Amino acid sequence: MRRGQLSDQFEGVVAKRLTEVETRPDKSNQHELNGSTALRKLMGDDDRRNIPARFIWVGEEEAAISVDGMLSWYDARRKHPVRTEYRLYYRSNEVTEVMAPGDVFFLAMRQDGSALLIVVPADSTVQNQLLWLFGLDDLSGTSFSFQQIEGAHDPELDFAARYILDELGVEPEEPEANILDTLIEPFGLRFPTTRVFSELARSSLPDVSAHDDPDGALVEWMEREEQLFRRLERRVVAEKINGGFQCAEGADVDGFLAFSLSVQNRRKARAGSALENHLEAVFQANGLRYARGAETENRNKPDFLFPGKAAYADPLFPADRLTMLGSKSTLKDRWRQVLSEAVRIRKKHLLTLEPGISENQTDEMRVKELQLVLPQKLHATFRPSQQAWLMNVGEFIRLVRERQGT
Incomplete structure (x- = not known):
């Protein structure tokens, strides 16, 4: 690529x-x-x-x-x-x-x-x-x-x-634009569901194996879906701009601002859903038992619960064999939201794609017993003092397998 x-x-x-x-x-x-x-x-x-x-x-x-x-x-x-x-x-x-x-x-x-x-x-x-x-x-x-x-x-x-x-608002030219345009042609000027887009991204990369390289697969799938989304977004936005923003009073400034905000919100929402979709495919390829979005205490819904909702709800099921994983494409200060999810699980895991998170934040995560998980390639963006503590996707999968006895 x-x-x-x-x-x-x-x-x-x-x-x-x-x-x-x-x-x-x-x-x-x-x-x-x-x-x-x-x-x-x-x-x-x-x-x-x-x-x-x-x-x-x-x-x-x-x-x-x-x-x-x-x-x-x-x-x-x-x-x-x-x-x-x-x-x-x-x-x-x-x-x-x-x-x-x-x-x-x-x-x-x-x-x-x-x-x-x-x-x-x-x-x-x-x-x-x-x-x-x-x-x-x-x-x-x-x-x-x-x-x-x-x-x-x-x-x-x-x-x-x-x-x-x-x-920073810098969008590089896409070197594989022709290939991407061919892939999105069937959608015309309409966005498919995120699940359909995620499946297209994975099927367009047949040589990528989540079983052999879960870390690499997650990054390549996310990157391909981002490429596909941005190409289709360009078409949709260009069509809307060409149509103009007019109303009875003249220029429809409110309409333009609302459309601009909807573009930004769609990007953020789709990135989070795409990450969950591709993580689910990684877990399936590695034979893990899990529940996605299962409700626990206080109506909380961890992104992924291992081995599942029934085991978590069973007070006789050992807590040390339970695992939860939150997923956030971008972190900022939102990592603290994960701390209140799945009360039975003392040490929680959170996967993100945000590079170079500050030492102040990762130090606080350690204190709160929250383990950060990132694809291996992103570890290089962190300080050497942080890298030994980080967990990659393959290591997380091995941990869950051990707890599930598989």
Whole structure:
């Protein structure tokens, strides 16, 4: 499956921890960063005025803020025969107003000449994700770190990379568009049920075996379904836009906003359902006994209960042979919801596809006796200190088999 490379999107990136003076310009609505060696490697030595830029702030839980603006890169002493004084200039906006000392600043130059300026909280999940994506080491001090996107630092746009880019609003071109279009042709401009879409994704990858490689199968199936969904979504959205948003009073702004929100909600809802569908196929391929969405105490419904509802409801069935698994395609702070499900099971399991979750969150999960499960390929996005604790899908299956005596 061809996916493209990070260099298709970016030339290079710099990152640093912001200082007080860089976040609170006095009596001015403009910001200037001194042109360090790292910045000159990224921006070059020529003056570059009015660079189109998207400013993005992404918090740990809060919704992201995104605003378009401009950057300028120039040598304030361009006419001096010897001295140089490079500066990166940008005006204040909604993103710069919320950034704080200690936040991490990323400036990524795109292949089309535009820029992404991203600000995230220090030691957050999104910081870990961006450091991994761009191949940057942990930041020390307040100096810029630079990375050219090429050679050994040019990762394939696999599931984890695309997950992170999607959070930033970057949608790479699909290299297998013709194959995908052929697969979705029977649906016309209508979305099938998620279960039908999931079955199509799996059947389109006949060489993928969930029995031989459950971790790889789960990722490839999810990735293929995401590809299929986005291609069909493009068709549906294009048709709606071409039809226009008009009402008796003129432009139907409310209708446009409602449609936009429905697109976002459909993406989120389908991702969660698709993950459950593919997990179910993995469990079936490995001969596990389970119940999906079975009700336990207080009307809670764990995503998966092993070996099933009857065993869980039987007070004579040993609790140490019961297992529950929650599944969330994205985690954020929602992992705590799992803690109240299936009271008989002390140590709970939660599978997610979110890469690079912060150490603060995984430390708290350990304390709460919640074991995080991720496909093996995503383990590399976590810190070395976290990786030994993580469980992959194959290990989870072996645990359930042992408890089921199979």
